[in-house]
Amino acid sequence: MGSGSSPCASCKLLRRRCAKDCIFAPYFPSDDPHKFAIVHKVFGASNVSKMLQELPVQQRADAVSSLVYEANARVRDPVYGCVGAISYLQNQVSQLQMQLAVAQTEILCIQMQHHQDDSALALPTQMQHHDDDDYKPFLLPTTHNLDNISQYINFASSSNVIQDPAATVKRESLWT
């Protein structure tokens, strides 16, 4: 905290006295002014303060990290922000799901071929049902978030403006 020593990065930027119970001080130390500057630029100090106040203390560090991540993404890509990366990753997941389905179908075909060649347990209909139960393609789990959010995504997938989000996602870890 910053009352006895130098003010935190937030109070320094906002040019105010850094109180002992400053809500920003634990998460925006004075040696990293850029961190608060970017969050303030995108969300605004008062919005960040409200958001943090609504969270239990043990969750505030992660919340700040995610806000910094989002703010950085928005500054880098003012049109799409994090949504560009989300759209790209969803496309990757879809492609992998398709490849996996193809591969699993190929295994089915090879196994059927083996059984036909053996001609010992040649029951294609039964095998089909049994194998369908076993070889489920990898599917996105239908979490609450994804169910509610998927309806908002269509605009991103239809756009051609995805400014290399792969580099964005790969270059920095989740909590840069």
Next chain:
Amino acid sequence: MSSGRCAACRYLRRRCTQDCILSPYFPSNNPQRFASVHRIYGASNVTKLLQRLPTHLRSEAADSLYFEAQCRLEDPVYGCVGLIFLLQQQIHSAESQLIKTQAEIAVMKSQTQHPQTQPFRAISGSNNLLLQQSDNDANLIFSNQVSSGFI
């Protein structure tokens, strides 16, 4: 006057001018859209952001802001970053599954050329194992992040 205001100006209780920058993207028939965006970003930040963009990109920007605001309201700790993390985990898991499946195909094809007696039935079991491993990895990553601290 009130019938002509966009959702933003109605929310902010101000007059909606003809050149209101927010009105094309926050129509009066969807007040919740602006309310969400305002709650996370604030009207002036949204206005500044849209002003800096060329007109033909503002609609997409407003949509993405709304999306991220909704994510943040639903998950106040991680917002849409939680979704990114989930997708990265799913990609990692799917890639592992794909590599394993392709390896099994290669083995089965070689068995076709050099017949053996043991059929491959490992996929459903290994799927569960991979999923369990990816779940454990997810737990490890989260606890590491929390313990390393971002203060």
